[in-house]
Amino acid sequence: NAGVMQNPRHLVRRRGQEARLRCSPMKGHSHVYWYRQLPEEGLKFMVYLQKENIIDESGMPKERFSAEFPKEGPSILRIQQVVRGDSAAYFCASSPQDGPYEQYFGPGTRLTVT
Amino acid sequence: AQSVTQPDIHITVSEGASLELRCNYSYGATPYLFWYVQSPGQGLQLLLKYFSGDTLVQGIKGFEAEFKRSQSSFNLRKPSVHWSDAAEYFCAVAGRGGGSNYKLTFGKGTLLTVNP
Numbered sequence: 028n029a030g031v032m033q034n035p036r037h038l039v040r041r042r043g044q045e046a047r048l049r050c051s052p053m054k055g056h057s058h059v060y061w062y063r064q065l066p067e068e069g070l071k072f073m074v075y076l077q078k079e080n081i082i083d084e085s086g087m088p089k090e091r092f093s094a095e096f097p098k099e100g101p102s103i104l105r106i107q108q109v110v111r112g113d114s115a116a117y118f119c120a121s122s123p124q125d126g127p128y129e130q131y132f133g134p135g136t137r138l139t140v141t
Numbered sequence: 142a143q144s145v146t147q148p149d150i151h152i153t154v155s156e157g158a159s160l161e162l163r164c165n166y167s168y169g170a171t172p173y174l175f176w177y178v179q180s181p182g183q184g185l186q187l188l189l190k191y192f193s194g195d196t197l198v199q200g201i202k203g204f205e206a207e208f209k210r211s212q213s214s215f216n217l218r219k220p221s222v223h224w225s226d227a228a229e230y231f232c233a234v235a236g237r238g239g240g241s242n243y244k245l246t247f248g249k250g251t252l253l254t255v256n257p
Contacts, residue, residue, distance in 0.1 A: 031184070060243065069145075069231065069247040070185075083244065118184060122243070130245065132177075132184035 029054065031121050031133035032101075039139045040109050048104040048136045052121030059102045060130060061094060064116040076102060109140045143168040145232050147248035154222050155256045162217040162251050164232030172234040173242065174215045176206055179250075180228045188230075191215065202226070227255040 032051040040046050052059050061073040063086075075083040076096035084094065091109075096102040106113055116137045120130035144167045154160055166172060173192055177185040189200025196208040206217045215232060232248045 033184075058243070060245075062245075062247075067249075069249040070233075070245075072244045072246070075243055086244075120185075129187050129190065130243075132186070134182075134184040 031119055031131050033117075033119050033133035033136050035136060036134060037137050037139070039141060041141055042110055043108050046106040046109050046113070046138055048106075048117050048119075048138070050102040050104070050119030050121075050133060052102070052119075053123075053131055056121035056123050056131070058122045058124065059096050060120045060122075061102075061104050062118045062120065064118060064135070066115070070118065073104075106138075109138075111140050114138055114140045143172060143234055143236055143246050145234055145246055145248035147230075147232055147251050149251045150249070151252045151254070153254040153256060156224050157221050160217075160219045160222045160226070160253070162230050162232075162253070164215045164217065164248060166213050166215065166232075166234045168213075168234060168236060170237055171208075171210060172236055174206075174208060175233040175235070175245065176200065176204070176215070176217050177231045177233060177247075178202075178228050179231065185231065188217070222253075222255055224255045224257065227253055229253070 059076045062070040064070045073086040074094045091107045093105045116135045118135045119133045122130050146165045175190045176188040179185050188204050189198050191198045191208045198206050204219050229250045229252045231250045233245045235242050
């Protein structure tokens with residue numbers, strides 16, 4: 028059973044470009060969570076999605092960031108017009124149900140903005 | 142709002158020595174409690190979790206943690222550390238009410254170095 032998959036693992040973007048980060052949850056999991064790990068900070072919750080629904084995006088920056096989890100295909104975290112402060116590791120997690128169940132984390136995408 | 146404090150940024154122990162990593166939380170009631178481990182360049186792996194019941198929780202890789210309500214703590218322990226335990230350890234909580242019990246709040250992590 029494959030784990031949570033994220034791609035790309037490393038992404039380099041120039042300021043002003045767009046970054047698209049992909050997450051495929053574990054088989055049978057319909058709940059996806061995105062977290063961001065900034066240098067010298069812990070992981071921070073960004074957004075919680077179910078298929079075709081954003082359940083909680085309270086941790087998402089108000090501008091430039093969006094997320095989706097379509098009926099078919101991976102979940103996408105999109106960052107428009109990236110700035111240097113967006114450089115971080117972005118982790119996706121999935122769970123089979125909502126609530127405080129174990130969240131299985133992917134290996135992360137390390138975004139570097141030059 | 143809930144918060145998690147891991148007072149030790151970096152701990153160094155010798156292989157075979159015992160280990161205790163500290164975690165304190167702030168929350169109005171007893172939250173759901175977790176310990177995760179992150180190896181360099183990798184994602185997070187769940188070591189153990191506490192939801193209710195016995196306050197001493199056993200996890201994978203020989204780790205255990207004890208929930209102490211009076212101290213708002215959930216410290217992680219291992220009796221004998223192996224070199225492969227070198228990694229960063231994160232304590233996390235999730236609230237029990239308000240429909241947001243999926244939202245993990247993490248501490249800033251403790252980096253563990255193991256000397257041969």
